[in-house]
Amino acid sequence: MDIKTLRYFVEVVRQQSFTRAAQNLYVTQPTISKMLRNLEEELACTLLIRDGRKLLLTDTGRVVYERGIAILAEFRQLEAELSDIHHLDKGMLRLGIPPMVGMLMAGPIGLYRQRYPGVELKISEFGSLTVQQAVMNGELDMAITALPLDEEQAFSILPLFSHPLYVLAPRSGEWVQRDYIEPKALAAHPLLLYNDDFALSRQLMQLFATQGINPSVAVRSGQWDFLAAMVQAGVGIAILPEPVCRKLDKTILRWIPLRSPLRWELGMIWRESVYLSHSAQAWLRCCKEFWPASAGQ
Incomplete structure (x- = not known):
């Protein structure tokens, strides 16, 4: 064989x-x-x-x-x-990124390519739960995923950043006067959520369960821009991280703080106790430089 x-x-x-x-x-x-x-x-x-x-x-x-x-x-x-014997003049780094994180990655990817032009970045876009499994299986070297992780998962973790969650709604009707939204108020509206393989979707469902909320899910998707378009079309309301909301047209949409301790926390993961290539170590250095708060982790 x-x-x-x-x-x-x-x-x-x-x-x-x-x-x-x-x-x-x-x-x-x-x-x-x-x-x-x-x-x-x-x-x-x-x-x-x-x-x-x-x-x-x-x-x-x-x-x-x-x-x-x-x-x-x-x-x-x-x-x-x-491959690392030849340093960083060539090679490949297999990186997993959830779709809604892609818009935040131009900076560190640009920095990495500028410093290590011989290393090919092979990027796979899947939900957090899918990229976690791919890292565990050895199909990816590293991945960005939502935190916290299950305790039994054997990953090394570099926390990167944390952002609040907002409820995305049309800029009309009852939403115009809202300063914040309690999770229980979401039960009265059709929700637009990420697919089941997104950690944020799982975390939201856990939040609903702890508060006795029976959500009415209208649409699930893996694309944040599609969810925003569905909000604009009046299909329902979405729960999205702050950086995603900032990309949208505030003249027709409104993002309202969700009053909850739940946040969009992201970190870089790789398999614990395995060889970490020079190209992967270089990627971590670029991340720490681009997000200085992570350097002290």
Whole structure:
């Protein structure tokens, strides 16, 4: 069994598709199919079973898949350590960023590219919960995510910044006179929230539960500008961090403080007790320089 075959198998399982796996790995579908047949022949067992459009793992297949994820993560660590021998004149840093954080990243990314033009930044945009899992699996080197994290997660953390939450509403009707909004008042209005894989969405649902609020969720999305457009269209009201609200048109929308201790706190995470490449260490230095408050953490 070679590392390439193992990578093909893991990607097919992740994508639940030979075609999508081939596209992601830049090979042909027959190549992947042949490699997986060879792997099954080598192991003398069946790894995958087709069930309509689904690909189901056999018991043996699940063992190979779970061990394969760990082996590939270790192999990527080896590649990173060997690449670092050549310092920062080349290489890659795989960084995860939730979509609504992207607008805040131009500064540190620009600083990083100016100093280390030979390092390629590969950025993946997913919700906080998804990027956390990707870091844990070794698919990403580092990620920005919402804090706090679950205590059992083995991450090193660099807190970056913290912002209050606002209720985004039309600049009309009852919203014009509001100076703040209590969480319980949100129960009377359709809400526009982020998708379930966003930590902020989970935190808001926990807030509602502790206060006995049964929210009426009208729309979920992973894009803050879409949620703002839905507010403008009169579909409902949204709960967004202050930096997002500041990007919007205040002549037609109003953002009102949410009276709650819940804040939008973000930090950089990476796997605890693993090798941190020079390119990743350089990224941390740029973050600390761009957000000086984080330097003392």
